[in-house]
Amino acid sequence: MVVASEKFNLKAYLAEKQALVEAGLDRCITVTYPETVSESMRYSLLAGGKRLRPILCLATAEMLGGTVESAMPTACALEMVHTMSLIHDDLPSMDNDDFRRGKPTNHKVYGEAVAILAGDGLLSYAFEYVAAQTKGVPTDRILKVVIQLGQAFHKLVCGQVVDLMSEGKSDMTPETLTYIHNHKTSALLEVSVLSGAILAGATDADQSKLLKYSKNIGLAFQIVDDILDITATTEELGKSAGKDLTAEKLTYPKLWGLDESRRQADKLVAEAKDIVSIYGEKSAPLMAIADYITARKN
Amino acid sequence: MVVASEKFNLKAYLAEKQALVEAGLDRCITVTYPETVSESMRYSLLAGGKRLRPILCLATAEMLGGTVESAMPTACALEMVHTMSLIHDDLPSMDNDDFRRGKPTNHKVYGEAVAILAGDGLLSYAFEYVAAQTKGVPTDRILKVVIQLGQAFHKLVCGQVVDLMSEGKSDMTPETLTYIHNHKTSALLEVSVLSGAILAGATDADQSKLLKYSKNIGLAFQIVDDILDITATTEELGKSAGKDLTAEKLTYPKLWGLDESRRQADKLVAEAKDIVSIYGEKSAPLMAIADYITARKN
Numbered sequence: 001m002v003v004a005s006e007k008f009n010l011k012a013y014l015a016e017k018q019a020l021v022e023a024g025l026d027r028c029i030t031v032t033y034p035e036t037v038s039e040s041m042r043y044s045l046l047a048g049g050k051r052l053r054p055i056l057c058l059a060t061a062e063m064l065g066g067t068v069e070s071a072m073p074t075a076c077a078l079e080m081v082h083t084m085s086l087i088h089d090d091l092p093s094m095d096n097d098d099f100r101r102g103k104p105t106n107h108k109v110y111g112e113a114v115a116i117l118a119g120d121g122l123l124s125y126a127f128e129y130v131a132a133q134t135k136g137v138p139t140d141r142i143l144k145v146v147i148q149l150g151q152a153f154h155k156l157v158c159g160q161v162v163d164l165m166s167e168g169k170s171d172m173t174p175e176t177l178t179y180i181h182n183h184k185t186s187a188l189l190e191v192s193v194l195s196g197a198i199l200a201g202a203t204d205a206d207q208s209k210l211l212k213y214s215k216n217i218g219l220a221f222q223i224v225d226d227i228l229d230i231t232a233t234t235e236e237l238g239k240s241a242g243k244d245l246t247a248e249k250l251t252y253p254k255l256w257g258l259d260e261s262r263r264q265a266d267k268l269v270a271e272a273k274d275i276v277s278i279y280g281e282k283s284a285p286l287m288a289i290a291d292y293i294t295a296r297k298n
Numbered sequence: 299m300v301v302a303s304e305k306f307n308l309k310a311y312l313a314e315k316q317a318l319v320e321a322g323l324d325r326c327i328t329v330t331y332p333e334t335v336s337e338s339m340r341y342s343l344l345a346g347g348k349r350l351r352p353i354l355c356l357a358t359a360e361m362l363g364g365t366v367e368s369a370m371p372t373a374c375a376l377e378m379v380h381t382m383s384l385i386h387d388d389l390p391s392m393d394n395d396d397f398r399r400g401k402p403t404n405h406k407v408y409g410e411a412v413a414i415l416a417g418d419g420l421l422s423y424a425f426e427y428v429a430a431q432t433k434g435v436p437t438d439r440i441l442k443v444v445i446q447l448g449q450a451f452h453k454l455v456c457g458q459v460v461d462l463m464s465e466g467k468s469d470m471t472p473e474t475l476t477y478i479h480n481h482k483t484s485a486l487l488e489v490s491v492l493s494g495a496i497l498a499g500a501t502d503a504d505q506s507k508l509l510k511y512s513k514n515i516g517l518a519f520q521i522v523d524d525i526l527d528i529t530a531t532t533e534e535l536g537k538s539a540g541k542d543l544t545a546e547k548l549t550y551p552k553l554w555g556l557d558e559s560r561r562q563a564d565k566l567v568a569e570a571k572d573i574v575s576i577y578g579e580k581s582a583p584l585m586a587i588a589d590y591i592t593a594r595k596n
Contacts, residue, residue, distance in 0.1 A: 037459045088418060093410035112391035113462055116414060120386060120421060121455040127425035128448025131441045139437040143429045146444060150426025157419040161335045164411055 010288035021054040024076045040110040040118035044083045047101045053078040057196040059285040066200025073133035074195045077126035084122035145195045152191035159183025172250040186218030216272035223265040226251040308586035319352045322374045338408040338416035342381045345399045351376040355494040357583040364498025371431035375424035382420035443493045450489035457481025470548040484516030514570035521563040524549035563592045
């Protein structure tokens with residue numbers, strides 16, 4: 001088993017990168033007329049969160065010799081896409097959620113119409129921001145990121161549709177469960193890693209390896225999410241806990257049991273770390289982030 | 299006053315280009331699992347319509363020496379953005395419309411959740427499609443189109459928000475009316491022309507001229523829309539007629555009267571034709587399209 005460098009301080013690393021991402025996100029959107037929609041976009045975009053997707057993008061870019069500066073617009077765009085998917089998923093006609101990250105959901109504050117439009121605005125702005133703000137990177141790589149981001153979002157949409165179709169059905173197959181997670185959760189984590197790699201000029205071989213790394217942590221992430229839904233409190237999660245149980249949703253703990261779910265998540269993370277270990281010392285952040293996926297409490 | 303070449307057959311031109319656009323749009327989206335969302339996207343994208351935005355893009359590109367092939371992905375993307383804005387505008391929490399282009403609106407057929415997601419999917423796909431499918435054009439121009447499309451969509455969102463905020467208010471100022479039209483209608487017509495110009499390698503001077511052309515036809519288009527809302531029947535429009543009167547909305551006919559509104563639209567179109575007349579014979583399509591804006595019956 002590969003162990004992350006003991007010298008590497010993940011907590012300090014995440015804190016440093018989170019601060020950079022928060023500052024980057026804060027610069028993205030200025031409040032202009034009509035204020036309600038830019039405020040609504042900022043409300044959800046700056047509501048905290050782990051910023052896992054932007055950090056994965058920055059960490060991968062840096063591991064392959066890229067810079068934080070050149071990857072930051074894409075990092076921010078990933079968070080915009082993630083945020084808009086949460087805003088729309090929370091809508092009354094979708095998951096009908098009142099709280100997100102411990103705060104009232106966007107439509108609870110700004111109303112449904114503005115929440116839909118703020119989500120639309122964030123989605124479109126994500127593409128514009130990558131195209132307009134990425135500096136010092138060949139244009140063909142920037143176009144590739146735009147394409148990858150579009151493909152990932154398409155998967156998000158498909159995942160959400162299948163999730164909605166499966167609601168309340170007690171006969172969900174394990175294949176459907178995997179489909180939903182691959183599309184709804186993993187796809188954006190994958191493109192977070194891949195886009196960082198593309199911006200840094202990764203070879204096809206590098207991209208394949210990193211795709212495998214990201215698929216593993218994507219699935220591990222979802223298994224842990226399912227575990228936390230059972231074991232954590234609403235306060236710890238900042239969103240309603242136990243929702244999956246109430247909704248009679250198929251989850252990995254239901255499929256495998258809690259212990260086996262944890263074992264599977266640990267195995268996926270170990271494999272992911274093994275993959276990036278070939279990058280030596282520089283892989284310390286991606287190794288530690290993989291560990292963090294299973295160790296996290298929310 | 300500049301007159302369009304008498305030899306130019308606009309009807310045949312529009313029919314030819316419409317057929318190309320319809321075929322292009324039909325190729326864009328294939329029905330894959332989960333079928334409901336791709337079917338929902340196709341339902342609205344292939345629901346007919348004038349295809350004015352794609353045709354403006356193709357016509358401008360060709361006028362400046364570009365090809366239909368290289369502009370077609372952008373032309374389709376413009377229609378995707380236009381279509382998704384209609385799907386979301388029609389939602390119960392927005393304009394709450396039951397009919398569009400003579401057919402039940404998207405959410406009436408597929409439900410609200412899928413309609414929102416289909417709109418999201420079309421928006422994201424528009425950017426992806428431009429980036430992935432545009433061939434034979436330098437990548438920096440493709441990136442510029444992505445940026446322009448993003449900026450135009452941002453205006454659409456702002457226009458819709460101000461439109462919603464103004465609803466039922468009898469004290470709308472002419473400035474607000476102009477803001478809504480500039481953002482909700484003109485912005486996408488402008489980028490339709492500009493993106494065609496950019497793809498064909500237009501100079502900054504060309505782009506400025508064509509921006510003025512597009513702003514004029516954009517405003518004329520909206521004035522004519524307001525006139526038709528009063529003078530045309532629901533059958534002719536394919537959507538509810540007289541809506542503005544019922545909604546006590548400020549419109550150009552209310553502001554200026556019907557005759558003066560027509561005069562203003564004609565003047566804007568004459569100016570627009572004057573601008574593109576410098577491109578000689580090749581400007582025939584853009585000249586005729588400008589005329590069509592005021593002559594149309596729906």
